[in-house]
Amino acid sequence: MKKPLINLVLLFIFILSCSKSEDPISTSGSTSNSSSTTTTTQVADCGGKLGVDKLICLCDNFKARLSSSQLASLQMAYTFSNIKTWSNLPASMSPRIGIPFSALNASQLAAAKEIVQQMSGTVINEGYSEVQQLWLADDYLSANGGGSAYGVGNYYLAFFGTPDSKGQFEIMMTGHHKTVANTYKDGVLIAATPHFAATEPLSWISGANTYGPLNQEQAAFVDILSNLTSDQFTQAHVSTTYSDLLLGPNNNWQFPSTSSGLKCNSLNATQKQLVINALKTYVNDIDDDNAAKILSKYVSQIDNTYLLHSGTNAMNTRNDYFRIDGPNVWIEFSVQNGIVFRNNVHFHSVWRDRIDDYGTTKN
């Protein structure tokens, strides 16, 4: 009965609070109190190092640039409850742990991004290139109606366990539409999953550049679909609707006990290559050496890998869905309604590993 009045008052408070909290969208050069308390630890030269050695060196350098309170946010314990905190929602709706980019000054931010770059591949539009584009996509959302919940400042970096050449640790970079979560043990990458990538908008123009961070993934699935025979297509296609990923955040270790769809052993060499091309659009997100190793494992299992599809073959309509499900590999791609751009669709996608997800940590 008194609702309209209460709503009016709430609306007023809401408007007031909103007008006060217009966060800067870009984090570069964002203010931080860290400079006054930066530790005196020496920053090493990581240039001569390679692979995981270089990564650990960069991690040490990053830590050396942080204040003790920043360090406390960054460095977390390696527990399953910590490592599963990624999401497909903005951090404001599904809180992340670690240190937000918005809390870093320019040199700290550069050091953080160097770590992500070292974890990622160099193939154009995949790897670090894709990460950077997805950061830009979030900035674009922020500037075009999404507001302060979006933007690269709301991405987080966390260390679970201490990055070291001995023992196990995970480095996670997570925000709204991208999560990179690599697990290392005794100086070797043991898991590159779960790995999440999504994009809204699907593509946009900024300056002289046109971006479409997940266009290659989409095109790779369309390629597979358009080269199947009608018999193969019938086996791959299901009439059931998938409005979302099956194994998104929180659905950990829930892999279907039986795989379904079209088994790839019936594909010819050209068709198999199209599946491998699709795998590459995920595997190449990880540093090039490890990408090659993971890919060769997935390729060796291709005859036992299944393809499942629902919706249209163009993979551009709400509820379109594609899945690659092998002994190890698990990739899902889902076309969903837009959130900020309501009249468009947007892509969600996850790459997991049936055996090695989270470096086999289950609880």
Add this chain to the structure above:
Amino acid sequence: MISHSSTAHPMPNSVVNLYVYDQSIAGVAKMPLDDFATAFGVPKESINLNSPELRRYFLNHIQIITEAKPWQTHIESVRVINSNDPIVREYQELLLNFICTPVKRTSTRDFTFKYDAIIHQVITHKIMVNVVQDWQGGILGSQVQVGEIALNIPKGQYFPLVVKLQNGSWWKGFGSMVSLGMYHIAEGADHLLFLLVLLLPCMLVPNGQNWGAFASASFGIKHMVKLVTAFTLGHSITLFVGAFQWIRLPQQWVEVWIALSIMISSIHAYRPLFAKKEGWIALGFGFVHGMAFASILMDIRLSAGALAWSILGFNLGIECMQILLLTVVLPLILWLSKRSEYILFRKVVSAISFLIACFWMLERIFFFKQL
């Protein structure tokens, strides 16, 4: 409130709220229209809410089963509403009211809820199932989640929800009605304000157009008890008559009349309108307030015995709050009435009450929301 917790599902899900009655179970199902359209196989712009196909769809996908015997499902109403979700913001929902009745009388506390609207087609959809009313279990107005119907991903199947409500009792029902009555008065600013302005001049002697001096403590207390008793008698009668639906008045007009009762009582507290007839006025306005109390019980759809029991409990709750209010207000008015500043105090309070009541009146006429 529905917690989105950490489900991280970017699409809204279905929510089914169950009302567990003695001899039937009613439900309100809310589902995103987009997903319903996908499952129903008709574009959402072309969905005819009154079509027999749509009713048949829900009859095929909503069933309660006990001892392997399906109950009868009846679709009461279907409409489309605008909803809001923190993630997807504004979206349309289909809102369905249904009721399931066993063919032969059976317990309504252990049952299998076989609900697969939308999920039979959209396999990623989820249905949250709550009990929002279970009189015997002491659930009234709150929301208790009893489970979720969702795909078991490893098994590749979804399963009906087995509901086992904890043993209920009439005492639990009675207890929850007492607290509902207390809560209703404590939350119902209009009832509180009415009582307050009614009692404001009760220690004073009317003197023509104005209120005169303080009468005496014994006169005042007797007067106050008389007024409260008359009001209680009035609302108890209409609560009983209304809850059994022997008389049914439009809820909006009852609410408007309550605002009017406060306006009139405020004028009376300012200057006597119906001096020495306050008892009758309290009784009359008691009738009006009782109709409002009754509308709450009407919605609970209890069997006659449980309803009578509930009315008793609900009324007891109301009386408890009234007595609590009196123990605070009586000494205060008694003390204040003797003082010269009381004239000003009484006039200011009654003027403010009048304005608040005017506001409620307008709000209830122009912005009335059916509960």
